[in-house]
Amino acid sequence: MLHFRDISFRYKIPLRATVLVLVTATVLTTSLLLREYRDLRRDMLDGSARWSAVLSQTLVAPMLHDDLWRAFEIVRAATSPGGGEQASAITLVDPRLRIYVSTDPARYPILAPLHERGEAAREIASRIDGAAGTASHSVEIADKLYVITPIDADGVRLGHMILEHTSTFMQSRFAGMWLSATLVTLFVLLLILPVSWFWGRRMAEPLVHLADCIGKVGATIPPPGALQFEDSKDELGQVGRAVARMFDELREKEGLEREMLFSERLAAIGRLTGGIAHEINNPLGGMLNAIGTYRKHGASDPELAARTMSLLERGLLQIRDTVSALLVEAKAPSHPLAPQDIEDVHILLKPEAAKKSARLQWNCELPDEIPLPATLVRQVLINLVLNALQAVEAGGTVACDIGLSADGMTMAVRNDGRYIEESRLPYLFEPFVGDGNGKHGLGLWITYQIVTGLGGHISVQSEPGLTVFAVDLPLGMAVEMESAS
Amino acid sequence: MNRRQALFGLCGLAFAGRGARAVAETGGDAVRIGMTPVFLDDQVGFLGAWRDYLAQALGRPVEFIQRGSYREIVELMRQEKLHFAWLCGYPYVREQRWMRLLVVPVHQGQPLYRSYLIVPARDTATTRIAELRDRVFAFSDPDSNSGYLYPHYQLNRANTSPANFFRRSFFTYSHKKVVEAVALEVAHGGAVDGYVWDTLARTHAELTGRTRVADRSPPFGFPPFVAGPVASPALFRRMQAILLAMHDDGAGAGFLRQLNLDRFALGTPALYADIERMLRAVGQPNV
Numbered sequence: 001m002l003h004f005r006d007i008s009f010r011y012k013i014p015l016r017a018t019v020l021v022l023v024t025a026t027v028l029t030t031s032l033l034l035r036e037y038r039d040l041r042r043d044m045l046d047g048s049a050r051w052s053a054v055l056s057q058t059l060v061a062p063m064l065h066d067d068l069w070r071a072f073e074i075v076r077a078a079t080s081p082g083g084g085e086q087a088s089a090i091t092l093v094d095p096r097l098r099i100y101v102s103t104d105p106a107r108y109p110i111l112a113p114l115h116e117r118g119e120a121a122r123e124i125a126s127r128i129d130g131a132a133g134t135a136s137h138s139v140e141i142a143d144k145l146y147v148i149t150p151i152d153a154d155g156v157r158l159g160h161m162i163l164e165h166t167s168t169f170m171q172s173r174f175a176g177m178w179l180s181a182t183l184v185t186l187f188v189l190l191l192i193l194p195v196s197w198f199w200g201r202r203m204a205e206p207l208v209h210l211a212d213c214i215g216k217v218g219a220t221i222p223p224p225g226a227l228q229f230e231d232s233k234d235e236l237g238q239v240g241r242a243v244a245r246m247f248d249e250l251r252e253k254e255g256l257e258r259e260m261l262f263s264e265r266l267a268a269i270g271r272l273t274g275g276i277a278h279e280i281n282n283p284l285g286g287m288l289n290a291i292g293t294y295r296k297h298g299a300s301d302p303e304l305a306a307r308t309m310s311l312l313e314r315g316l317l318q319i320r321d322t323v324s325a326l327l328v329e330a331k332a333p334s335h336p337l338a339p340q341d342i343e344d345v346h347i348l349l350k351p352e353a354a355k356k357s358a359r360l361q362w363n364c365e366l367p368d369e370i371p372l373p374a375t376l377v378r379q380v381l382i383n384l385v386l387n388a389l390q391a392v393e394a395g396g397t398v399a400c401d402i403g404l405s406a407d408g409m410t411m412a413v414r415n416d417g418r419y420i421e422e423s424r425l426p427y428l429f430e431p432f433v434g435d436g437n438g439k440h441g442l443g444l445w446i447t448y449q450i451v452t453g454l455g456g457h458i459s460v461q462s463e464p465g466l467t468v469f470a471v472d473l474p475l476g477m478a479v480e481m482e483s484a485s
Numbered sequence: 486m487n488r489r490q491a492l493f494g495l496c497g498l499a500f501a502g503r504g505a506r507a508v509a510e511t512g513g514d515a516v517r518i519g520m521t522p523v524f525l526d527d528q529v530g531f532l533g534a535w536r537d538y539l540a541q542a543l544g545r546p547v548e549f550i551q552r553g554s555y556r557e558i559v560e561l562m563r564q565e566k567l568h569f570a571w572l573c574g575y576p577y578v579r580e581q582r583w584m585r586l587l588v589v590p591v592h593q594g595q596p597l598y599r600s601y602l603i604v605p606a607r608d609t610a611t612t613r614i615a616e617l618r619d620r621v622f623a624f625s626d627p628d629s630n631s632g633y634l635y636p637h638y639q640l641n642r643a644n645t646s647p648a649n650f651f652r653r654s655f656f657t658y659s660h661k662k663v664v665e666a667v668a669l670e671v672a673h674g675g676a677v678d679g680y681v682w683d684t685l686a687r688t689h690a691e692l693t694g695r696t697r698v699a700d701r702s703p704p705f706g707f708p709p710f711v712a713g714p715v716a717s718p719a720l721f722r723r724m725q726a727i728l729l730a731m732h733d734d735g736a737g738a739g740f741l742r743q744l745n746l747d748r749f750a751l752g753t754p755a756l757y758a759d760i761e762r763m764l765r766a767v768g769q770p771n772v
Contacts, residue, residue, distance in 0.1 A: 067656075068653070069655050069662060076669075105670050
């Protein structure tokens with residue numbers, strides 16, 4: 001479901017502006033109409049009272065002379081359509097509150113007592129009884145408005161005029177007013193809404209553009225000039241400048257990183273080359289010495305010659321070992337890994353653990369054969385466990401957990417020995433970065449090459465008291481490799 | 486008469502009319518005729534045209550004088566401010582000592598008319614005035630035969646009077662307004678000149694349609710044209726001749742048609758004997 005908060009500012013701002021305009025228009029129109037209604041009502045009451053006073057004056061003579069028809073003609077003219085102030089009915093009553101004549105003779109027949117002519121008439125009769133003075137007054141009964149005006153001649157009361165307005169008269173006038181006000185409002189809205197929509201969109205446009213540009217960050221960094229914003233001092237200008245600055249910095253950082261990566265790589269190559277040179281230089285030095293000695297003394301000494309040959313052979317073997325260790329590859333075709341292969345490694349390593357008087361906890365949960373090259377996996381496991389055994393103190397513990405997960409095979413080798421300082425972690429899997437105890441430091445490098453070669457992943461966590469090497473090897477990848485081989 | 490002549494004729498008439506009016510306004514020797522609501526006297530345009538017609542025939546300006554009641558016209562005539570008047574038979578009978586009968590209109594072949602008792606159309610039961618006891622009743626004019634004297638006479642014969650018999654009665658001073666009062670149901674019944682009601686039925690059917698004629702009186706002499714003391718014998722004869730001949734020329738016949746009359750005829754006081762009898766019976770020489 002689409003929430004309002006998820007809608008683009010491109011629509012949200014114009015929508016809000018529209019709602020604001022609509023609400024404003026409605027509130028304004030309503031309040032104006034309410035005021036108009038009050039004014040209209042007051043005007044109507046005032047007008048009706050004034051008009052009643054005038055009308056009552058013209059009725060004095062007919063009532064004084066008891067000219068019923070003339071009185072009727074006057075009130076009838078006053079209620080006829082177009083008779084100005086619209087009254088729906090006018091009734092005249094005599095001083096004894098009997099109907100003198102009415103424009104509605106069916107409801108108010110001549111000479112009938114007023115209070116017998118219905119609820120409203122009774123109420124009016126009681127009002128007339130209670131009222132004093134010569135002013136007219138109005139009373140609202142049910143949905144009708146009655147204006148009661150005394151008819152006096154020289155201080156003598158001749159009767160009363162009761163003018164009846166139906167509220168529908170008021171309503172029809174108000175409805176007309178309401179209709180015209182609504183039409184005017186709608187017309188104004190028709191003018192304002194497109195303008196507000198246009199301004200709203202214009203306001204949203206830079207925001208949308210900024211969001212688009214920022215949204216691209218991660219995948220790419222927008223090139224200089226892709227971000228366009230008005231160079232104003234308002235918030236949008238500030239945000240625009242900030243984002244532009246951010247992009248500049250990001251680009252700079254990216255450049256720096258690329259440079260750093262490059263120099264890192266160069267450094268790694270340098271270290272590798274240095275390591276290789278060192279590893280080869282050592283036996284080379286020994287062999288050159290041996291050859292020198294042989295030239296000086298031993299052309300005739302068969303024992304020396306044999307010793308020299310043996311020394312040369314050992315030196316060359318060492319060089320070959322070094323070189324072959326560097327050329328890690330899935331060499332020999334291998335059978336699939338079975339639980340027995342893991343158990344072989346366990347048996348192989350038990351004496352090493354015993355030598356260090358360390359405990360070796362072995363926990364293998366491989367159910368059956370799995371499609372991974374056994375030789376390589378065994379080499380990885382051996383390397384990791386040997387490293388761990390080397391790291392533990394006497395009486396320490398090395399634990400090995402091997403199992404299957406949804407993604408493939410997992411191996412975790414833990415030890416509670418010396419931990420690896422954080423500064424060494426980034427270079428751990430590079431060659432020739434031994435821990436300085438005389439090893440050439442190719443073990444982890446080889447392990448890393450094998451794991452990545454199998455499409456897996458190796459990680460290390462180390463803190464005082466616990467160092468864990470974890471390896472994940474996907475099965476699908478291994479199958480491919482095997483079939484390729 | 487070709488079209489050009491007709492056009493000239495019309496122009497001449499228009500100028501003649503203007504001239505006549507100019508004389509009338511200055512007063513002078515205008516012939517003054519009092520009009521009462523014995524007919525539909527609210528047709529101002531018609532009256533203007535008829536007046537011009539009479540002025541042309543007489544060769545003297547003519548002025549129609551209209552007042553709210555019969556009595557005012559009678560008074561004006563008594564004060565010699567009117568030469569002639571179209572009055573009801575009732576004031577004529579009362580004042581015949583000094584009034585002379587000029588002509589009598591002929592309606593539907595006879596110089597007679599009736600008084601109608603009318604009730605609202607909703608009232609389908611009433612057939613006689615005696616059934617309207619304690620109701621509201623509208624009379625036309627206290628000096629009208631059809632609109633007051635006849636119903637008054639009827640009540641008298643029943644040993645009662647309007648004041649006692651009706652809950653309330655009032656005068657509208659016009660037959661047409663009696664019809665209105667009954668049509669609007671202000672009154673439960675009314676007495677009206679039959680000739681006026683019939684004429685109204687032709688021109689204002691929507692008004693008479695809301696009333697029903699419940700009862701018709703015997704025929705009485707039609708409201709006559711009378712001459713006052715100020716009318717000279719010569720003027721009397723001239724006026725009589727013009728009116729008696731009206732139906733003979735096109736324009737005059739047109740006016741008569743609009744008045745819903747056949748013609749004017751000579752009448753005798755005997756025509757109004759019934760009214761005189763009723764007047765005596767009611768015993769009111771002067772209301």
